[in-house]
Amino acid sequence: MYQKSPTKEWTSNVVRYKKFSGSWAWLLHRITGLGLTVYVLVHINTLASLQEGPEAFNAKMQVFMQPHWVFAAWILFGLVIYHTLNGIRIVIIDFGKGAKYHKQLLYGAVAIGLIVFLWMGYIMFFGHDEHDFLSRAVSFFS
C-alpha cells in the first residue's frame, strides 16, 4: 500500500546526511547523468536539421560556433568527462576490487578529468590548427 512520504523530512534528512567522497561521487554522477540525458535528446533534435539540407544545417552550426556556445559545449564536456571517468570507477568497483580503493579511484578520476577538461578547453578555444599531429591522424582515419 502506497503511503505518502513526508517530503520535508526526507529533504532535510538528505541534506543533513554526512556526505563522504563516495556520496558526492554518487550524487554528481546522477546530476551529470540527468543533464546528459536531456542533452542527448536536445542534440538529436538539433541534428534533425541535417535532413533539411546543407544550408539549414550550416546556418544552425554557425550559431553554435559563437564563443558563448563554445563555452557551453566546454561545460557540457565537463559533465561528460566526469560521468565517463566516474563510470569507469563504478565498473572497476562493481566488476573488480575497486571497493577497496574507491576513494583513490575518485581522486584519480577528478585529477585526470581536470587535466582533460583544461586540455579540451584549450583545443576548443585555441587549438584550431589543421596541421598538428592529432588532426592529421583524425583526417587519416576519417
Add this chain to the structure above:
Amino acid sequence: MEYKYMGSRGSGSMSWFLQRISGIVLVFVIVGHFILMHYNPEMGHSFDRVYERMQNPYYQMLQIAFVVLALYHGLQGVWNIYRDFKFPSWLNLTVFSLLIVLGVGFGALGIANILHF
C-alpha cells in the same frame, strides 16, 4: 506491503548489468566522437564533412549503435533514479511509458538523421 521473494528475474540485475555494458561501450564511442567532432570546429559543424563521413556504411552503423546505446543508457539511468523514490503505481506506469515513448521517438529521429545520407 509484506516482502515476498519473487525470484531474481525481476530484481533488476539484468538492467544493472546492461547499464554497465552499455556504459563501457559508450566510453570508447564518446572518446572517438569528441575527437572527430570537436578537434577542430570544421569537423563537426560542416554539412560537407558530415556528408563525407556518412558515406561509409560502417560509420553509419556505429552512429546508429551510438544513438541506441546513449538513449538506452540515459533513459535507463533516469528510471534507476526514479526507482530510488517511492511513488504511487499509476505514476510509475506513466513515467515508464513516457521514457519508452521518448526512447522510441528520439531513437527513430536519430536513426532517420543518419539514414538520410
